[in-house]
Amino acid sequence: MRLSRFFLPTLKEDPKEAQIVSHRLMLRAGMIQQSSAGIYSWLPMGFRVLKNIERIVREEQDRAGALEILMPTLQPADLWRESGRYDDYGKEMLRITDRHERDMLYGPTNEEQVTDIFRSHVKSYKNLPLNLYHIQWKFRDEVRPRFGIMRGREFLMKDAYSFDLDYGGAKTAYNNMFVAYLKTFARLGLKAIPLRAETGPIGGDLSHEFIVLADTGESEVFYHKDLLTLETPEKDNYSATELQEIVDQWTSYYAAADDMHDPENCDVSAGDLVSRRGIEVGHIFHFGDKYSKAMGAAVAGPDGKDVTVSMGSYGIGVSRLVGGIIEASHDDDGIIWPESVAPFKVGLINLKSGDDACDAACEDFYGKLKTATVEVLYDDTAGRAGEKFAKMDLIGLPWQATIGPRGVKAGMVEVKNRSTGEKQELSVDAALELLVGRG
Numbered sequence: 001m002r003l004s005r006f007f008l009p010t011l012k013e014d015p016k017e018a019q020i021v022s023h024r025l026m027l028r029a030g031m032i033q034q035s036s037a038g039i040y041s042w043l044p045m046g047f048r049v050l051k052n053i054e055r056i057v058r059e060e061q062d063r064a065g066a067l068e069i070l071m072p073t074l075q076p077a078d079l080w081r082e083s084g085r086y087d088d089y090g091k092e093m094l095r096i097t098d099r100h101e102r103d104m105l106y107g108p109t110n111e112e113q114v115t116d117i118f119r120s121h122v123k124s125y126k127n128l129p130l131n132l133y134h135i136q137w138k139f140r141d142e143v144r145p146r147f148g149i150m151r152g153r154e155f156l157m158k159d160a161y162s163f164d165l166d167y168g169g170a171k172t173a174y175n176n177m178f179v180a181y182l183k184t185f186a187r188l189g190l191k192a193i194p195l196r197a198e199t200g201p202i203g204g205d206l207s208h209e210f211i212v213l214a215d216t217g218e219s220e221v222f223y224h225k226d227l228l229t230l231e232t233p234e235k236d237n238y239s240a241t242e243l244q245e246i247v248d249q250w251t252s253y254y255a256a257a258d259d260m261h262d263p264e265n266c267d268v269s270a271g272d273l274v275s276r277r278g279i280e281v282g283h284i285f286h287f288g289d290k291y292s293k294a295m296g297a298a299v300a301g302p303d304g305k306d307v308t309v310s311m312g313s314y315g316i317g318v319s320r321l322v323g324g325i326i327e328a329s330h331d332d333d334g335i336i337w338p339e340s341v342a343p344f345k346v347g348l349i350n351l352k353s354g355d356d357a358c359d360a361a362c363e364d365f366y367g368k369l370k371t372a373t374v375e376v377l378y379d380d381t382a383g384r385a386g387e388k389f390a391k392m393d394l395i396g397l398p399w400q401a402t403i404g405p406r407g408v409k410a411g412m413v414e415v416k417n418r419s420t421g422e423k424q425e426l427s428v429d430a431a432l433e434l435l436v437g438r439g
């Protein structure tokens, strides 16, 4: 992509409305534009990152055996009357009346909708276990939308729903998602730690929030320092026993958010206990027959008798992750994208656009990267060198390749790693090998 043909409305100054670094950098890097409070348009740079995150989340859900569907954003109120949540949900729910005076709502989540799909079609235990997920926009009329897309009113969520015959099956489904989340966040370049979360009136130990550590996080978290040294599971198709072992290992260390942290009963020594702030990027939850019972989702069990299915739900804040990754990975100059989600892998800087030799060398290099299917943003504009470097640092592409009059004569390209800051003078071939070969 040529920058001269791209749509990248960057800002030089910090926008006043942004209180935290990710919001500031997203606005400055031309990623989003506010439409109204907590509602945003995604501009090309932001959209590319959002799609990359979505792709990784999807791949890991698929790999875990969940099946993708797509449920609508608008739902009939009657489904929520069945579960009792139409009245309980309160003002966060955006309620809409259609032209026939039918009550509708913009879905804040999809338990009712997916339970309705399940009960209409699944009648036998033989079709279990089942896990259905979708990646769809949600609306919650948050009292205080803030921090840009981190706490929006409209936001993109991956939500999966598992259906099992009994608690044992549901627990394996839960563990399976737990492990899929560890893999997902690792691929996104994040250290996400699972915290025991409030299970509400249903009780039990099966609810975890996944938290990314960042100074601007909304909640304070306490955890045993060794939690961050655990290896992320990598294999496919773990057995139920293996899944349980992994979950046991990850949950054997103390980890709790402030609302669950109890200094009196925390047996971690002061030297091992770390307290940081964190951002919730995922939440998994086993809730048993809460919806299946209220909505009559039952299947015939092996003995022919009806069994109300046991369910869980598993959310990931896809759009929140864009901000979460920036919070976890930036410096004073701008964003530092992990390669897996970067909008482009390489930023190519022409130090002297208009100079025949520089233009020709850049065109050649640009063409070769594209041929090798490396995603590259080529700054072919007439800006000053300093401005070009600052813009590249701001938008945070993992690699910068710079070609200027001096390098052209020597046949050299300067390659900079955005994350380490390390710069290398390389021949064109060596630069290509480095940029094509990686990732």
Ligand code: ATP
Binding pocket: 109, 140, 142, 149, 150, 151, 152, 153, 154, 155, 157, 280, 281, 282, 283, 315, 316, 317, 318, 319, 320
């Ligand atoms: P929070 O405690 O942050 O309000 P929640 O517990 O209400 O979130 P869940 O219902 O668990 O959220 O939703 C699953 C995921 O969706 C969350 O882990 C979070 O990453 C994301 N999410 C929730 N609310 C928002 C929001 N207003 N804006 C962006 N992402 C959100």
Ligand code: MG
Binding pocket: 209, 280, 282, 283
């Ligand atoms: Mg939550």
